[in-house]
Amino acid sequence: MITATAMDIQKIFTEKGIETDINQIETNLNKLINLGVPVEDAKKSVIKKIASEKNVELSAPSSNNVSIGEIYSIPPKKWVNVRIAVTNLGADGEKYKQRGVIGDETGTINFISSNNVPFTLEVGKSYLLENVITGTFYNQPQISLNKSSKATILNEIIETKAFTKSIEGAIVSVSSGSGLIKRCPTCKKVLSKGACSEHGKIDGTYDLRIKATLDDGENTYTILLQKELTETLTGIDLNRAIAMAADALDQKVVMEEIEKMIIGRYYRVEVTPVSELMIVKGIDSLTGQMINPLKV
Numbered sequence: 001m002i003t004a005t006a007m008d009i010q011k012i013f014t015e016k017g018i019e020t021d022i023n024q025i026e027t028n029l030n031k032l033i034n035l036g037v038p039v040e041d042a043k044k045s046v047i048k049k050i051a052s053e054k055n056v057e058l059s060a061p062s063s064n065n066v067s068i069g070e071i072y073s074i075p076p077k078k079w080v081n082v083r084i085a086v087t088n089l090g091a092d093g094e095k096y097k098q099r100g101v102i103g104d105e106t107g108t109i110n111f112i113s114s115n116n117v118p119f120t121l122e123v124g125k126s127y128l129l130e131n132v133i134t135g136t137f138y139n140q141p142q143i144s145l146n147k148s149s150k151a152t153i154l155n156e157i158i159e160t161k162a163f164t165k166s167i168e169g170a171i172v173s174v175s176s177g178s179g180l181i182k183r184c185p186t187c188k189k190v191l192s193k194g195a196c197s198e199h200g201k202i203d204g205t206y207d208l209r210i211k212a213t214l215d216d217g218e219n220t221y222t223i224l225l226q227k228e229l230t231e232t233l234t235g236i237d238l239n240r241a242i243a244m245a246a247d248a249l250d251q252k253v254v255m256e257e258i259e260k261m262i263i264g265r266y267y268r269v270e271v272t273p274v275s276e277l278m279i280v281k282g283i284d285s286l287t288g289q290m291i292n293p294l295k296v
């Protein structure tokens with residue numbers, strides 16, 4: 001018996017003027033289905049097999065035009081077209097032709113280009129990339145270029161900006177390692193008990209930061225404020241923090257002071273997600289004038 005699925009498959013090739021054996025299609029389909037492969041997947045697999053046997057290039061699934069920012073909120077494995085500039089390229093790997101970062105005015109994203117991609121991208125140039133696939137790598141959105149992808153150089157220059165999203169919520173806790181900290185001068189890692197995990201006991205350099213948990217009522221986020229935002233939010237600059245620690249003979253006083261200021265208060269933060277960590281790019285207090293509101 002010939003199924004409708006087999007006829008669908010034959011039709012795809014008939015439309016391209018390619019003859020196929022319907023019984024062979026049915027046999028191949030049945031083999032896969034009997035192995036427990038879902039019909040839709042079996043269909044795709046048979047189409048792919050015939051296409052490669054007959055040496056036909058089937059057009060890629062139709063791709064939508066999207067902004068980079070939109071890719072952060074659509075499910076992975078979508079075929080898309082993007083207008084982007086290349087902001088940097090990583091070292092070439094054996095497994096990949098190129099990898100790096102591309103972006104537009106709504107965000108930046110990592111990309112990876114497989115070995116069969118027929119072109120290379122150059123830093124600083126702007127392109128229309130067609131038929132690229134969205135995905136994730138270590139929880140970070142990523143774009144993959146494949147052999148169906150196309151690149152057209154654009155005359156206009158695409159501006160790029162890191163992706164940010166806005167979250168409103170209350171700070172419910174401040175993590176240890178916040179306030180006045182010391183970093184390894186070589187690798188910038190935060191020292192623990194005066195030692196770097198890589199470089200051993202070392203006289204570190206002071207830095208300020210806040211690592212805290214923000215709760216928006218539905219989810220909790222680990223947010224990180226670097227030195228400048230920590231200083232503006234708390235009014236404690238690095239020199240004052242060092243003086244406070246010296247007076248108290250204890251570095252922890254700075255964190256304790258910060259906890260008193262921010263725990264239980266509401267903020268709107270603009271963040272760039274890096275895996276599970278939300279790097280704060282701007283913060284506004286939603287609870288009046290206790291703390292300097294600011295936006296960077």
Ligand SMILES: [Zn+2]
Pocket residue numbers: 184185186187188189196197198199200
């Ligand atoms: Zn180090």
